[in-house]
Amino acid sequence: MTNVSGSSLAQQFQQAFGRAPVVVARAPGRVEFIGNHTDYNGGAVLGAAINRSVTVAAGPNADGRFRLRSTSGTPSLDLAAVPAGRLTGAEAWANYPLGVWRSLGDFNLPQPAGFDLLVDSDLPPGAGLSSSAALELATALALLQLAGSGPITPDRLATLGRHAENKYVGVPCGILDQGTSAFGAAGQLVHIDCRGPVFSRVPLPGAVHLWIFNTKEKHALVDGLYATRHRECMEAAKTLGVALLADLTPARLLPLLPKLTAEQAKRAQHIVAEHARVHATGEALAAGDLVAAGRLLTASHRSSQHLFENSTPALDRLVDLLEKHPAVLGARLTGGGFGGAVMALTRDSFTPADAEVIAAQSGSHPEVIHLLTADGARVVG
Structure with a gap:
């Protein structure tokens, strides 16, 4: 997929759902610089947020339905309610945004009663660049704005995304992916002491x-x-x-x-x-x-x-x-x-x-x- 600009994705949302989105949010993928599988073992990791990302456009659904589409051509979903279990097969991609919606309730954060979501990405799937965490964080930011919530701190955003992946997708990942995507900064690496977790940044020389x-x-x-x-x-x-x-x-x-x-x-x-x-x-x-x-x-x-x-x-x-x-x-x-x-x-x-x-x-x-x-x-x- 090619990650389009926010305005272009908003236009595609208009075409898909018949109205303009309320919010567009973007989250970067990440490179695990070093720290292979140390995160869930209580260790430290270094990651880099990268200039490839997942962008989502979202709007409330007046009928309380959950409609999810992707520019990649993956199957669209139109649900009357979020399923209690995990989706399988070609629809499994929707476990990530739906898991985020369920996680908002787990964190006592407001949930939109229903929403329309259009997802775009230029992160190659399966390349170890964490398209899943980027989708989780972009979705969380969008849904929180739909629900009228105030700002969320980067550390809580990362924890929410990890919770969604652990509990509702079934991947026992640590905090590296979501933490790097939340705390990324150009020209720097993100250092995570995963036991806290405690986040900081390490300058990466420009050469x-x-x-x-x-x-x-x-x-x-x-x-x-x-x-x-x-x-x-x-x-x-x-x-x-x-x-x-x-x-x-x-x-x-x-x-x-x-x-x-x-x-x-x-x-x-x-x-x-x-x-x-x-x-x-x-x-x-x-x-x-x-x-x-x-x-x-x-x-x-x-x-x-x-x-x-x-x-x-x-x-x-x-x-x-x-x-x-x-x-x-x-x-x-x-x-x-x-x-x-x-x-x-x-x-x-x-x-x-x-x-x-x-x-x-x-x-x-x-x-x-x-x-x-x-x-x-x-x-x-």
Whole structure:
């Protein structure tokens, strides 16, 4: 999909529903800079809100119905009431905005009695750029305005979006996706201490660029692999007598590893070391040491590849190729894994031609996306 301007989407809303929308809201996707699966383990993460986003136009429905459409051509819905269970098949995309509506009630926030919603996006689905969180936050901002609510703080907005995805979509995600989309700022990364959560920003030097290599491999987290890793981590923490794996340091974990199964040990090693890498990356960026930051990114991928086992051969091949390029500082899978995309941090001298050569050599024919950091979720019209 191509993300249209707010005014253009308002015109499409007029054509779809016969009247102008009351509100247009936009939320960016995000790149997981570093911190793979550390969020729900109580650790820290670094994310970047990006200049690709989900935009929604919305208006109240006088008949109390829930009408949802998308510019992508996915099935439209016209419901007399929000279903108690989850929608399946081609209609499953609607679980995100409908889950947000249900979450407003859970948070004692006003809910519009009915609404019409038109969704547009230029975030490639399944690429690990979190189109789901962007849809949740944009929808939440729009529905709150329809209901006459006052402003919502970014931290509460992020928590609301996460609640919707956990409870009503069934993905046990942490706060990374929603937190980065809510707190994003151009030229900066979002640092999240997920135990709080506590949000802050880390400047990203302007001489570097983010590139995404989207393999378009299946990246359906609800299918179970994400949930399996979540369960393995929780079981490892319980066996080790800690609330969450991020409570441990690498030195404390080492003598405890014999208590775990072989799989649990690998998962725990990844999470504990990854948490330490997030802290070290923040320090490296603050010191302007881009070489050190890049090495930490690549080390993160190797840990995902060998210990957390949420990479794929196509992602590994891309990292291998990128690592050899002199203008690439570091590269790693981004997002939940099990498909999706690789992120590369590069110098100015890395060009679109360089990216296309690497894409061709990889054999997986990835889509190449050059990204900029961007501001967080907001009402735009």
